[in-house]
Amino acid sequence: xxxxxxxxxxxxxxxxxxxxxPLVKVGGLGDVAxxxxxxxRACRPSPDVRLVLPFHSAINRAAYPARFLGQFPIPHxxxxxxxxxxxxxxxxxxxxxxxxxxxxxxxxVYSPNMALDGPKYTFFxxxxxxxxxxxxxxxxxxxxxxxxxALAVYELSRRLxxxxxxxxxxxxLSIHNLPFMGAGAEASVRDFGIPFAEDTRLPEWARGFxxxxxxxxxxxxxxxxxxxxxxxxxxxxGCGLQNFLATRAxxxxxxxxxxxxxxxxxxxxELLTTPYEPGQWNLRAQNKAxxxxxxxxxxxxxxxxIVCIGRMDPQKGVDLALDGLRLAAGMNWQAxxxxxxxxxxxxxxxxxxxxxxxxxxxxxRFDSRLSHQLYAGGDILLxxxxxxxxxxxxxxxxxxxxxPLARATxxxxxxxxxxxxxxxGTGFLFNEPTPQAVKERLSQVLVHYNDxxxxxxxxxRGMKQNFSWHQSAVxxxxxxxxxxxxxx
Numbered sequence: 202x203x204x205x206x207x208x209x210x211x212x213x214x215x216x217x218x219x220x221x222x223p224l225v226k227v228g229g230l231g232d233v234a235x236x237x238x239x240x241x242r243a244c245r246p247s248p249d250v251r252l253v254l255p256f257h258s259a260i261n262r263a264a265y266p267a268r269f270l271g272q273f274p275i276p277h278x279x280x281x282x283x284x285x286x287x288x289x290x291x292x293x294x295x296x297x298x299x300x301x302x303x304x305x306x307x308x309x310v311y312s313p314n315m316a317l318d319g320p321k322y323t324f325f326x327x328x329x330x331x332x333x334x335x336x337x338x339x340x341x342x343x344x345x346x347x348x349x350x351a352l353a354v355y356e357l358s359r360r361l362x363x364x365x366x367x368x369x370x371x372x373x374l375s376i377h378n379l380p381f382m383g384a385g386a387e388a389s390v391r392d393f394g395i396p397f398a399e400d401t402r403l404p405e406w407a408r409g410f411x412x413x414x415x416x417x418x419x420x421x422x423x424x425x426x427x428x429x430x431x432x433x434x435x436x437x438x439g440c441g442l443q444n445f446l447a448t449r450a451x452x453x454x455x456x457x458x459x460x461x462x463x464x465x466x467x468x469x470x471e472l473l474t475t476p477y478e479p480g481q482w483n484l485r486a487q488n489k490a491x492x493x494x495x496x497x498x499x500x501x502x503x504x505x506x507i508v509c510i511g512r513m514d515p516q517k518g519v520d521l522a523l524d525g526l527r528l529a530a531g532m533n534w535q536a537x538x539x540x541x542x543x544x545x546x547x548x549x550x551x552x553x554x555x556x557x558x559x560x561x562x563x564x565x566r567f568d569s570r571l572s573h574q575l576y577a578g579g580d581i582l583l584x585x586x587x588x589x590x591x592x593x594x595x596x597x598x599x600x601x602x603x604x605p606l607a608r609a610t611x612x613x614x615x616x617x618x619x620x621x622x623x624x625x626g627t628g629f630l631f632n633e634p635t636p637q638a639v640k641e642r643l644s645q646v647l648v649h650y651n652d653x654x655x656x657x658x659x660x661x662r663g664m665k666q667n668f669s670w671h672q673s674a675v676x677x678x679x680x681x682x683x684x685x686x687x688x689x
Contacts, residue, residue, distance in 0.1 A: 525639025
């Protein structure tokens with residue numbers, strides 16, 4: 202299939218997100234929005250992708266100077282509001298930043314107060330549509346991400362039959378985390394004169410939430426892994442929308458996220474003690490020894506080093522990891538836990554380290570450099586997520602030869618092949634979200650670790666997996682093409 206209309210008339214994609222690395226990054230969405238648009242443009246032939254973000258105060262103006270383009274009105278029942286558009290370029294990718302009165306100059310990217318985030322992201326969603334008109338650039342595809350931009354999809358559906366500018370624009374809405382639906386934004390939706398959804402397939406409580414409104418009207422819904430696409434149709438993971446999503450199952454698919462294979466490359470990673478390639482186990486071992494020495498742990502290659510990296514949140518199963526390690530304290534292992542998050546979980550992490558000073562170290566901070574070193578020196582990545590739409594840590598870990606031990610859910614199940622279920626296994630999975638399950642599976646993993654020849658074969662297979670964004674981008678471009686051609 203030809204991946205765009207023609208080389209001289211490429212598919213135009215307006216890509217909306219709340220964050221995108223390197224301009225601004227809070228979570229996994231920042232990784233996706235910072236990498237996927239560039240990967241899309243690298244496909245051959247390539248779509249014309251334009252990234253649109255709010256002009257957050259967190260964006261470094263000095264490092265990323267943006268050119269002022271102009272102002273344009275945003276309709277509002279109390280009188281039109283003004284949006285400002287700015288432009289910059291990232292490695293050939295056009296990026297537009299939208300500012301305005303409802304995008305406060307000192308507000309965080311995400312606020313716990315929906316009295317701030319509701320108006321901000323409602324304004325941004327509408328402004329993103331008006332930006333296209335301001336630029337006189339008619340998108341073939343509007344690609345929105347999560348609740349923050351879902352209202353653009355809903356509003357687009359309202360304009361299709363009355364606004365010639367958007368008459369041929371199709372919509373894609375990516376779900377990175379279904380529980381975050383924009384609850385509390387109803388007042389701002391109403392203030393902008395946007396009517397709530399009336400479709401009875403949606404539960405009544407969801408008809409004024411931005412994400413369900415977008416899910417109702419999107420031409421295609423994308424979950425960030427095939428496993429999560431299936432799980433969203435179940436009561437356990439559907440967040441009350443599972444019956445509604447079942448009515449849209451023909452328009453729901455899953456595309457696994459990728460990782461930046463240039464950023465995450467142990468062969469030339471300048472943040473490591475010793476870069477290495479697959480099979481260079483002696484060089485990799487130097488990274489482990491450096492960690493053990495730096496953290497005042499016994500420097501012993503025969504003691505497996507467990508690492509936990511990421512946000513300290515119940516979704517990530519951090520409490521399961523802590524309690525599971527406590528149950529397994531009599532076994533032969535060391536652990537370094539890096540991350541920040543819920544204060545109670547931070548305190549529990551420090552308590553575990555204090556109770557087991559010969560085994561556990563707690564690093565309660567965000568530290569990109571240390572995360573690279575942990576992937577490179579750790580033997581086991583512990584990732585017991587209660588749910589995981591995609592997950593990036595397990596893919597990064599495998600690329601660095603750090604074998605994942607994870608719960609079999611969402612993208613973790615999609616990307617990790619269990620050693621005990623396949624001769625081509627790349628990691629270890631368990632099913633139940635309990636500390637006991639963590640302990641039991643860890644005890645089995647330690648048996649595998651004792652056979653180093655076998656362990657290195659698992660590492661080798663993991664390091665050879667292809668998790669590049671190109672794999673995903675090709676699937677997205679194919680989907681865009683089918684939408685534009687009307688075959689989907």
